Structures are given as structure tokens and as C-alpha cells.
Amino acid sequence: MNEQIETSFQKLINKLSSWVDALILSLPNFLLALITFLCAYWLSKILQGYLNKLLRRAIRQASIRGLITNIASVVIIALGVFLALAILNLDGTLKSLLAGAGVAGLAISLALQGTLSNTFSGIFIAVKDELNVGDFIESNGYSGEVVEVDLRNTKIKESDNNIVVIPNKMILENPFKNFGLTKQIRTTINCGVGYESDLEQVEAVSKETINKLFPQNKVDDIEIYFTNFGESSIDFMLRFWVDGKRNLKAIDVKSKAIKGLKRAFEANEISIPYPIRTLYTKKVL
Secondary structure: OHHHHHHHHHHHHHHHHHHHHHHHHHHHHHHHHHHHHHHHHHHHHHHHHHHHHHHOOOOOOHHHHHHHHHHHHHHHHHHHHHHHHHHOOOHHHHHHHHHHHHHHHHHHHHHOHHHHHHHHHHHHHHHHOOOOOOOEEEEOOEEEEEEEEOOOEEEEEOOOOOEEEEEHHHHHHOOEEEHHHOOEEEEEEEEEEOOOOOHHHHHHHHHHHHHHHOOOOOHHHOEEEEEEEOOOOEEEEEEEEEEOOOHHHHHHHHHHHHHHHHHHHHHOOOOOOOOOOOOOOOOOO
């Protein structure tokens, strides 16, 4: 019995000795693997800061920039881990990690399909520069100013000051109108003047008034067309350009133009008639 215990103890000592020998022999590889991982971690932080500065010129949304830089940082660290495992000759562990990562990635992608779709839609919108904070848009039946674009949703503030949250996927998959993509807005005003009016004078006064309120590149940019002989007026359509990136700006411009035209027409004795109906009654004897 004692001999058996001594034999087993001796085997244990030999096994531990072999482990110690293996550990000492693997110590250079372990140090090299540790240095490799630390270098990868340091490089990921340096790359994260540099990439954030580089993307700041192209992507205005901080959340989108943060996601891209974090993904790049994780990729660098993962490469460092794989290299460290390869240096330690842990190929089996490396294969197991890759297989587990593939299965886990598939499960996560299926579970978070909607979230990931909104995330990548937000990245695509930011990279394409088709929608930015401050733009006035119409999308999915809502219209307002974009106040935030994050990884999942786009928030717009409507004219009544309500905030509407729209998933990025819905914006990307459906048509939307972005007034911020154009530097000029064309405003159209429909009006009418009395039949006794001098139409040449009406045209000259209208162009002069609009050009004073909203200077044009050329006076010819102001278009006026007499369109119809109405029941009580000669109708005309006035079109001109204004600078602005918001649809609300067009409403303000139209209001100012109408007030300016009314003052100018009154000063030049040009009437804007209201509908008139003349009734004839037959005298019964």
C-alpha cells in the first residue's frame, strides 16, 4: 500500500515537473503573446481617436462616429487576441473561439434583426450625407426639422413643436423629401388685379417689390404670368427664388411677399378686387 502511494506521488511530482518545464519553456511565447495583445490594445485606442477625427469631416452625428470607431477598435483587439493565441500554439482554442463567435453572431443577428437594420440604415444615411441635423424633411407622413440622428432612430420636430421618432429603416426604405439638399426655394404666389389695371404696370410693380424684399441674381429670375380672366379679376402667377433650407422659410417668405405686394398695389392704385356678383331682378307690374 505504501509503495503504491509512493509510486502515485512520484508520478504526480513528475507530472508537475513536466508542467513547470513546459511553463518555463513557454514563458517567452507567453511574454510575446502578452506584448502582442497590449500592442493591439494600444493600437486600437490610437486608431479610435484618429478615426474619430477623420470621420468628423464626413459624418456629423457623434453616435454614428462612435459606433464606427468602436467597431474598428474591437476588430483590432480581436486580431490581437487571435495572434496571441496563435503564438501560444493554442490553435484548438482559436478554432473553438471562431466557431463559437460564428454561432453567437448568427444568434445575435437573428434576435436583433430589427435593431441591426436600423443601425446600419443610420450609418448609411450618415455616410451618404442625405440627411443631417437642421434639415427640414417630409417622411412617412410627417414633416419637421431633424433634431437628432442616432443609431436607431431619427427625431424630427414638427411645426407644432411635437417630436416624432422615426426608425432609420423606415426613412431609408421609403421616399422622403429633404429641403436641406437645395440651397434655393422657389416661391409661387397667385393673385388677381382689377380689369381696369394696366398689366404692364402690374408686372413692373410686382417685380420691383419682390426684388426689394428678396434680391434676385437677375430681375429676370422673377417670373410673372397672367393666367386667367376671372369672374372679377385678371389672375396672375408670380414666381421667384429665395435662399433657405427649411420649408417653414418658404411660408415666411410668402407671407412677407403678400404684404409687400398689397402695400405696393395700394401705393400705385392697383386694385385687388374681391368676387362681385350683380343680381338683376325683373320688375313685376
